[in-house]
Amino acid sequence: MERVQVRRVSVITPDAGEPETVAGEWEGALRTTPAELLLTFTEPVEGGKVFNRVIWRDGILTVDRRGAVSSRIVFRTGETVGVDLTIPPLSIPMTVTTEEVLLLPTPNGVGFRVLFSSVISGERRRTEMTVVATPV
Amino acid sequence: MLQSELKTQLKAKKIGGVYLFCGEEDYLKRYYLGQIRNLILTDPVFDAFNHPVFHGEQIDFAALADAITAPPMMADGKLIEWSGAIFEDMKDADFAALEAVVRTVGENPASVVVFVVGTEGMDAGSVKRPSTVFKRLAGIVQAVNFETSTDDRLAAWLNAHIVHEGLDAEAGALRAMIDRCGHSMDVLASETEKIVCYARAHGMRTVTRETVELVCSPTAEDDAFGLTNAVLAGDTPGAYRKLSDLVRRRVDPMVVLGQVSRLISDLVSVSCLLEEGTPPTGVAAALGMNEYKAKLYVQSAGKRRPEQFRALLAQCREMDLASKRGADPLIQIERFLATASADGGR
Numbered sequence: 001m002e003r004v005q006v007r008r009v010s011v012i013t014p015d016a017g018e019p020e021t022v023a024g025e026w027e028g029a030l031r032t033t034p035a036e037l038l039l040t041f042t043e044p045v046e047g048g049k050v051f052n053r054v055i056w057r058d059g060i061l062t063v064d065r066r067g068a069v070s071s072r073i074v075f076r077t078g079e080t081v082g083v084d085l086t087i088p089p090l091s092i093p094m095t096v097t098t099e100e101v102l103l104l105p106t107p108n109g110v111g112f113r114v115l116f117s118s119v120i121s122g123e124r125r126r127t128e129m130t131v132v133a134t135p136v
Numbered sequence: 137m138l139q140s141e142l143k144t145q146l147k148a149k150k151i152g153g154v155y156l157f158c159g160e161e162d163y164l165k166r167y168y169l170g171q172i173r174n175l176i177l178t179d180p181v182f183d184a185f186n187h188p189v190f191h192g193e194q195i196d197f198a199a200l201a202d203a204i205t206a207p208p209m210m211a212d213g214k215l216i217e218w219s220g221a222i223f224e225d226m227k228d229a230d231f232a233a234l235e236a237v238v239r240t241v242g243e244n245p246a247s248v249v250v251f252v253v254g255t256e257g258m259d260a261g262s263v264k265r266p267s268t269v270f271k272r273l274a275g276i277v278q279a280v281n282f283e284t285s286t287d288d289r290l291a292a293w294l295n296a297h298i299v300h301e302g303l304d305a306e307a308g309a310l311r312a313m314i315d316r317c318g319h320s321m322d323v324l325a326s327e328t329e330k331i332v333c334y335a336r337a338h339g340m341r342t343v344t345r346e347t348v349e350l351v352c353s354p355t356a357e358d359d360a361f362g363l364t365n366a367v368l369a370g371d372t373p374g375a376y377r378k379l380s381d382l383v384r385r386r387v388d389p390m391v392v393l394g395q396v397s398r399l400i401s402d403l404v405s406v407s408c409l410l411e412e413g414t415p416p417t418g419v420a421a422a423l424g425m426n427e428y429k430a431k432l433y434v435q436s437a438g439k440r441r442p443e444q445f446r447a448l449l450a451q452c453r454e455m456d457l458a459s460k461r462g463a464d465p466l467i468q469i470e471r472f473l474a475t476a477s478a479d480g481g482r
Contacts, residue, residue: 046424058307069426074315081315087429089395089402090368091361120428 001029004109004133006041014125028052030110030133037103037110039133045069047087054112054131061101061112075101075114085120095119109134137278138263139164146171151248154238156273158223158253158260159282163321165252168280169217176213176248185209190218193257197233204240204247216249223251223258224269234276251277256386285321290314293321294328298343301332305343313348318355327352363392364399368436372477379469389465396469397452404449406433407442448476 006028013019028041036057043050048068055062061075070086073096080097096118104111111132118125137155145151151172157165177187188203190196195218208214226234241247260281261267266274273279285293294310317327331343334351362378382392402425409419420430437445455468 046420046426060308060311085428086361087426089361089364089398090429090432091365092428092432121431 001031003136004028004030005136006133008131010127010129012125012127056103077101092120106132137280139280142168142280151175152245154241154249154277156251156277156279158258160255160284161282161321164282169250176215178211182209182211186211186214188216191220193222195221200237201240204244208246213246216247219252221251221257223253238276284319287314297328303335303341303343309343309345309348312345313352316352316354323355364395375473392469393455393465400448400452402433403437404445407437407445410437411442
């Protein structure tokens with residue numbers, strides 16, 4: 001595992017509303033094998049921490065979050081999946097449709113870009129999420 | 137002891153001593169117990185003598201010692217099993233009695249003892265971070281924590297089954313199966329049987345993602361917060377159904393009580409903020425709460441007056457006290473659901 005600096009930028013556009021940019025930066029770890037990439041990092045959120053596990057394999061990006069907010073989203077271009085977003089003591093059903101998921105070439109580390117739309121409680125929003133991990 | 141070490145012992149046919157099988161994956165406990173039975177119990181005619189099986193929350197150490205010291209009948213070994221014991225609250229005297237069992241087995245090496253414990257019997261923690269009770273037990277017996285398998289392991293296990301049946305799987309099909317059916321090996325084993333039957337009936341050689349979607353039943357995994365969701369939505373029949381699910385899955389009623397109390401406590405805060413004039417969009421920031429969660433709370437808080445939420449919170453406090461005084465927490469929760477339902481509108 002290699003120590004990395006993880007930067008995530010999400011541009012979220014609700015169906016009825018202006019785009020909002022949410023960005024964060026945390027320390028994490030990256031493991032690269034010919035078959036897959038595994039990126040882990042912990043981020044503080046409202047009500048605690050979230051441990052993120054991001055796996056890239058066969059063109060599929062799996063983002064597994066555990067902690068104060070838990071969810072497991074499989075991003076596969078063109079697919080719609082149902083996701084349970086768990087924020088104790090509630091679990092909130094969410095639908096995620098992946099428009100595009102890409103592995104980004106970066107000079108030192110790795111990056112992913114996902115374009116997806118999500119529907120929670122009848123509200124739809126489109127998100128462009130970019131995650132870049134750079135060796136420390 | 138790691139699962140791989142147990143596997144090595146079985147391969148070398150060197151099973152001996154006292155084992156403790158614990159953890160969440162019951163399928164693996166049954167599988168390895170079956171392997172040990174196959175190794176030790178060679179003639180079913182003598183099972184009455186060579187295979188004493190006990191069940192109970194309290195271990196009867198005297199009965200266990202009797203079973204261990206009685207020599208095997210017409211066989212090299214005997215297997216003594218105990219299931220359903222509660223290890224979580226073991227006292228020093230129980231640990232000492234367990235150490236004596238290990239010594240007795242040492243003096244009677246033909247006897248092998250296996251304790252099989254469910255998640256209600258002890259919290260084993262994880263292999264990386266074992267619980268205190270697991271660590272203490274692992275110092276006495278050969279304790280194996282059968283954790284829920286990772287996706288990688290499950291995919292490899294499913295692939296081995298598929299290949300064993302003379303089929304193969306396209307890339308991503310087995311992952312899709314795990315996503316759809318969940319992580320229970322019992323469920324996955326039966327879904328694999330369905331897929332194999334379907335593939336054979338249709339002359340297929342490869343399991344595809346389409347086959348998985350057509351044949352495998354989707355499984356909702358561990359709906360831990362289904363009850364609180366239903367209470368929040370004012371869905372009383374749904375809340376009772378979710379409570380039944382939690383009881384069936386042997387979830388500690390005190391945990392359920394804690395979830396319900398937290399929900400009502402959050403709703404009191406949201407309701408008070410709204411009454412004070414905080415705009416719905418400001419609730420998340422005021423309480424340092426996730427935005428989605430705050431939205432759901434705001435919707436629900438609008439259905440009752442703050443004093444109604446306060447009354448429900450007072451009832452949660454009473455439930456907590458009553459449960460700690462020995463009342464059945466499940467009955468308390470059922471009563472609470474009935475009250476919350478009767479008190480459901482303005």
